[in-house]
Amino acid sequence: MGEERKPEATAGSDAADATGSAPTGSGRADAPPAAASPTAEDAAGAPVAEPRGVPWKAELLAWLVPGLGHLYAGRWARGAFYALIVFSLVAGGCALQGRLWLPAGNPLGVGATSALLSVVSLGMGLPYVVLAAAGYRGEITAQGYEYGTTFLLTAALMNLLLVFDARDVSLGRKR
Amino acid sequence: MSHFGLLVLYAGAVSLFFALLWRHGTRDRLRLFAQLLLALVLGAVVVAYLMYPVPSGPPAPIP
Numbered sequence: 001m002g003e004e005r006k007p008e009a010t011a012g013s014d015a016a017d018a019t020g021s022a023p024t025g026s027g028r029a030d031a032p033p034a035a036a037s038p039t040a041e042d043a044a045g046a047p048v049a050e051p052r053g054v055p056w057k058a059e060l061l062a063w064l065v066p067g068l069g070h071l072y073a074g075r076w077a078r079g080a081f082y083a084l085i086v087f088s089l090v091a092g093g094c095a096l097q098g099r100l101w102l103p104a105g106n107p108l109g110v111g112a113t114s115a116l117l118s119v120v121s122l123g124m125g126l127p128y129v130v131l132a133a134a135g136y137r138g139e140i141t142a143q144g145y146e147y148g149t150t151f152l153l154t155a156a157l158m159n160l161l162l163v164f165d166a167r168d169v170s171l172g173r174k175r
Numbered sequence: 176m177s178h179f180g181l182l183v184l185y186a187g188a189v190s191l192f193f194a195l196l197w198r199h200g201t202r203d204r205l206r207l208f209a210q211l212l213l214a215l216v217l218g219a220v221v222v223a224y225l226m227y228p229v230p231s232g233p234p235a236p237i238p
Contacts, residue, residue, distance in 0.1 A: 071184075078195060081191075081195055082192070082195065085188055085191055085192050087196075088188065089188055092184070104236075144176075147178075147181045147185070150185065151185065154185070154189065158192055161196065162196075166194060167179070175199060
């Protein structure tokens with residue numbers, strides 16, 4: 001992709017590499033305190049790129065509209081691809097008359113599975129709200145019902161992953 | 176669209192998503208995309224053949 005950059009050797013990753021064989025950093029008397037005693041969490045969360053934007057805004061935008069969090073964090077091409085994938089799955093799921101899981105109005109009653117899948121479906125963000133408000137429910141007798149339901153649930157789960165990814169990009173933990 | 180066509184479409188979307196999410200660089204992404212697509216499609220075909228002798232039973236009632 002055009003937006004990709006070469007991995008940068010930042011101070012954080014240098015510190016993580018330098019202390020790989022000596023986690024406590026006790027052998028380096030001249031090292032600053034922060035680099036002298038890094039924890040495993042510090043090494044895992046070390047920035048590999050320039051932080052971009054405010055993390056919570058990236059998360060919120062990523063949840064509301066698939067791909068928007070990455071656009072906000074400056075990853076235009078990736079955000080556009082993510083939006084294309086998630087919206088295609090949502091459109092495909094609706095075309096196949098897949099089920100939109102809602103907290104209420106379930107003809108089989110509200111069980112644990114129904115509640116869990118409703119929460120998962122909320123991960124779709126604004127498309128879920130729009131579809132629910134438009135009265136879309138899916139058609140259980142439709143030929144593509146099972147596939148459509150799978151498409152819709154997968155789109156929601158993908159968008160939840162994108163929320164975490166947008167946060168990592170915004171924090172500079174991921175390129 | 177046929178059942179297999181939908182299966183391939185779904186596998187393609189999932190493979191593309193995770194190739195973009197987990198890899199950097201066009202070459203690595205294409206490789207992971209191909210691996211995931213093959214694994215999903217061939218895995219589904221293998222599981223389908225393994226399930227072939229298993230009786231499906233009567234159809235579920237429509238509420």
